[in-house]
Amino acid sequence: MVAGAAEAAAHGTRVVLYGPAAELRREIGDSAAGVEVVDAPDEITHFDEPARAARSKPEASIVRAARAVGDAAADALVTTGPTGAALAASLIHVKRLPGVYRPALAVVLPVPGRRLLLLDVGANVAVRPEHLVQFAFMGAAFSAGVLGVANPRVGLLSIGEEQGKGTADVVAAHERLGALDGAPFDFAGNVEGFDLARGEIDVVVTDGFTGNVALKTLEATAKTVVGAIRDAIRSSTVSKLGGLLVRHKLTPLRESFSQESVGGAYLLGLRGLVVVCHGNSSPRAIANAIALSEHGVEEEVVRRTADSLAAAGVLRSGQMPEPSSVPADSVTSHT
């Protein structure tokens, strides 16, 4: 995190690091230019219950950082998690966009040559149709503003292409998305599990349970296939020789199918962009995540999201406020 922050600062981004100041300063060493350190030695760990810890540990680094975004002292938040703590702290301090039911956790799927955004991958285990509709807008704004996809194609994850396929909630969401007029994306209807790895689609919308399972299935399958190919190549002298000649191609490919290659997960639907990186992210990955969040700020992804939701009339009505507390079991890690 420290090395990544230093790298980002070297490229001109203003970075504020929240954590144990003495330790952070020692690690930064001479590369401290552009990196401000704020002493926040307390932390939320994987052993804490996220929602409770986000309230009971107001001085934890993630809570301090989220508060900085909420107070407009910072424009975006980059963290290595835990995801649950990041979500809980963000809900409390960054806060949802007005009229947004639920933030969603989005990832760019680790498939080389593509930039498919999948959401939700774990912030909400159960969703209603109106949540899925909002996810489409949130994902499309991110795809357009950060990933640079003009007029993104947005699909709804289901178990068949026909409009009537899927759960009652998916069918209802399909109806609403299909009836939209002037949305800043192209609604592609239902897509299937196949389309996550090979489809012509930019954003796939689903509930956090299905999305989390699909993301992990995709990651593990890619690793298993590459491993099986490596084993097969090693299983004979001739293919072993061939393996020596193809190895320089396979190694980068293996990495490109890993979540680590795609920078992190994005919490969308909040008043500021929040990026949750893997705990074992490289300095380069952290620097990329910081650069990406800065790009999102420059492109005003948050304002775009708010504007498109309002223009389409799919905001939550002011009459029925959602509880602002964090549901205890709604949060999972995306890793």
Add this chain to the structure above:
Amino acid sequence: MVAGAAEAAAHGTRVVLYGPAAELRREIGDSAAGVEVVDAPDEITHFDEPARAARSKPEASIVRAARAVGDAAADALVTTGPTGAALAASLIHVKRLPGVYRPALAVVLPVPGRRLLLLDVGANVAVRPEHLVQFAFMGAAFSAGVLGVANPRVGLLSIGEEQGKGTADVVAAHERLGALDGAPFDFAGNVEGFDLARGEIDVVVTDGFTGNVALKTLEATAKTVVGAIRDAIRSSTVSKLGGLLVRHKLTPLRESFSQESVGGAYLLGLRGLVVVCHGNSSPRAIANAIALSEHGVEEEVVRRTADSLAAAGVLRSGQMPEPSSVPADSVTSHT
């Protein structure tokens, strides 16, 4: 289908073919020994609404074949689908085991060296906890009786290993499965998407929506990874040379990750075993499916399922019969 039936008959299985008799007999030719042909020229196609067609076309080949199993004139049913028609005809004529809420569609995941059974992959888009509990027994009986796994490890698909992770229904199913005494399987608790491709688990239980998405994600990811490796190998002269030396290893590997390698999907929870093969199955795949269904009959998988459900006290109470009609939108293809 005809060639596969002939191959199975050559191995001693008694096969009855339902379809247009003249055409079938012409195709069988000299290899007709052991294959009985019943003239059933009507058919249910992908364009028919399955539940309606299964009732309105009583002479369709799939309906005739399901009726033969229901009447005990045949021991098992093998079909190339459509899956929805097979499910609908089976519900009406093969019928559910007494006390079973819903049949489930199960597949052996196409991961080489493993024999993980995933269910449901599309027969039920929404399930209740008691359905998931029954799926565990149905899957375990199949795993033990047909796949030869002694004391199978059964996992519940969720978004984290901890008991409290997942939807309310998953959490409730976890509680019930964890509290079982003397079940003929080892309940492994929650498993994640990762475990579908690489875990130490024999049966994974989930709802038909999540299972369908996960299965298709796994299949498409494997294809995409193998394709990306092929493209990478072709992208330089050196690796192209290496590719020639490894090709004989990669081609069979590619096939082993395909659904076509694993014989079909199994409808569990009925009074007879029903196997739904892919429409483009090879004669060998059809013959394998027939052999497998025969093995399931010999091993009394249906009786084992019924006995274990009864012994565990997880049968549906006689007081609250489920509607026996086929919900129109509950059925999807697994392909």
